[in-house]
Amino acid sequence: MTVHFIGAGPGAADLITVRGQRLLATAPVCLYAGSLVPRELLAECPPDARLVDTANLNLDQIVAEMVQATAAGQDVARLHSGDPSVFSAVAEQMRRLDEAGVPYDVVPGVPAFAAAAASLAREFTVPEVAQTVILTRTAERATAMPPGEDLATLSRSRATMVLHLAVQRIDAVVAELLPEYGADCPVAVVARASRADEQIVRGTLEDIAAQVKEAGIKRTAVIVVGAALTAAQFPDSHLYSTTRCRP
Template structure:
């Protein structure tokens, strides 16, 4: 029996992958974060499935549910919002399942930053403007950041930066980045990307904090910073360039 870590996507129920949906439909036990995972996805679970909202469970309780279910010969669908590869707390669950001898696999999902870029109608990597995307967060009321991963250090590259779990600290984010990126650097905040109540705020490092406070955005949002957000004068990608040598 297997624990299936499944990326549920950024919010819209129809952004789960076909593989994720099939695994969900075949698993008699489903653990999900009720505050983040679209409730419509639970209708894909098989009739009579045991549905466990993990919102009020600690890590040991969550893993215990998985171990118990697999011990009974049941596959488990573990739904995570976005994609399990970033900011999902999957690593510590895997570590415990390894210790318990429980097999697992991972099905990727649409990450929040990709959904935000889609909603903004922008590519985050633009030729000769930005070719690197930094995914990061801030450390207040969360696990400490490793040395060298503070925003001021990361911002020195002026790469496109996407911050998760940071909108509540928008003032501190701006203060950390404005020296490297400049006050006129474009910024977008996308709250609840892909959901019916999605909200997009656009501005610059000079004014985005005020826009966030005015809109009352406090959670479930990503902050995107960088010149790629508004770039219009740039060369075509080499892949499609008319000057590229063709075989």
Template sequence: MTVHFIGAGPGAADLITVRGQRLIATSAVCLYAGSLVPPELLEHCPPGARVIDTAGLTLDEITAELVAAHESGHDVARLHSGDPSVFSAVAEQMRRLDAAGVPYDVTPGVPAFAAAAAALSREFTVPEVAQTVILTRTAERATAMPPGEDLATLGASRSTMVLHLAVQRIDAVVADLIPNYGTDCPVAVVARASRPDELIVRGTLADIAARVKEAGIRRTAVIVVGAALTASQFPDSHLYSANRSRA
């Protein structure tokens, strides 16, 4: 048997990959984060599948379910919101499965930052404006950030920055970013990207905190900061240039 860690995407059920949907349909056990994974995805589970909402479980309880499935010879679809490569808490599950000798693999999904870019109809890397995207978070209610990964340090490049799990600290985020980005830097907050109740709030570092509070956004949102959000005067990419050699 195999534990399949599957990126369930940012919220819209039809943003699951074909591979992810197939694995759900062929797994006798499905563990999913009930507060984040769209329930429509569970419709792909085979008849009689054991379906477990992990929202109220501890890491040890989740691991016990995975190990029990392994001992019973059942494949597991372990659904995580977005993509497992960032802010998914997959690493500690993998560590426990390695110790228990349980095999696993990973199927990527559409990450929240990509869904936010689509919702905003923006490219986060714009020629001669921004060619780097920083994905980060804050540490208010989570594990501590490593040294050198504070917002003041990360913001020194003025790259496009996407903050996860930080909208409840919007005032502190703004205060940390203004010294590097300036008060007039464009900001967008995308809540529930790709879902029917998706909400977008735009502004600058000067006014985004007030706008977010007025909109009542407190969770399931990403904050995007950087000049790429509003850039209109920039050179065309070299990728399609007539001067580029295609030999």
């Protein structure tokens, strides 16, 4: 029996992968974060499936549910919002399942930053403007950031930066990014990307904090910073160039 960690996507129910949907349709037990995973996805579960909302469970209780189900001969669909590879808290669950001898696999999902890029209709890597994307967060109300991963250090590259779990402290984020990116650097905040109630705020580091507060955005949002957001003058990608050398 296997625990399937499934990326549920950023919010829209139809952004789950086909593989994830098929596993969900056959799993007799489904654990999901009720505050983040769209309820419509639960309709994909078998009619008699046991549905467990993990929003109010701690790590020990969540792992106990998975271990108990697999011991009873049942596969488990463990739904996580976005993609399990970033800010999903699956690492500690996997560690405990390893200790318990429970097999698991991972099904990727559409991450929040990709959904935000789609909503903004922008590519985050633009030729000769930005070729690096930094995915990060801040330490407030969460575990500490490792040495060298503070915003002041990361911002020195002036790469496209996507901040998760940080919109609540937008003023502090702006203050830390201003010295390297500059007040006129483009910024976009996308709340609840891909959902029917999605919100998008566009501006610069100079005015984005005021706009976010006026819009009432306090959670479930990503902050995107960088010149790629508004770049218009840039060369065509080398991939499609008619002048590049060919073998």
